[in-house]
Amino acid sequence: MSLENNKIFASVLTAGILLMASGFAAKSLYHPKDLEENAFKIEVSDSGVEVASAGAEEPSIEPISALLATADVAAGESGFKKCASCHTIESGGSNKVGPALWDIVGRGRAAVDGFSYSDALQGMSSEAWDYEALNEFLAKPKDYAPGTKMGFAGLKKVEDRANLIAYMRMQSDSPAALPQ
Structure with a gap:
């Protein structure tokens, strides 16, 4: 070296x-x-989720029933383009990444034959997709059905949800009646 x-x-x-x-x-x-107890205490519920402070309430989803009568179906059709990458909505449409959505309003949840639903939605299969259920689901799918396979973040504006639901309502041989 x-x-x-x-x-x-x-x-x-x-x-x-x-x-x-x-x-x-x-x-x-x-x-x-070593400290005898933690300097910063974090309250945790049994589920492991942080407990909200006593004065704070979880924001609720605005009801959609009143907006459906004046909803813009054309705007809903335009908004459905976000959904079209994973869903079909025409009569006889096949399942894609998500189930076919023809005649969704009033149909049972997890009711499309040949589609493999998440456990979260299969647990709701005895219920139907009414207007308010669709509204809550479209606002934030992961909050409405924890564990859902749907990766969509949701629609924040209640008007956008109303337009989309009004469009989906019309995609049926006999559209469901509007709520009173």
């Missing part, structure tokens, strides 16, 4: 010894004390 290689090896070895010595020095100077 050349003298240059010896210098490099000695430098690396010296740096390692200095690092190790500084670690020993730090341990001898600093002695942490």
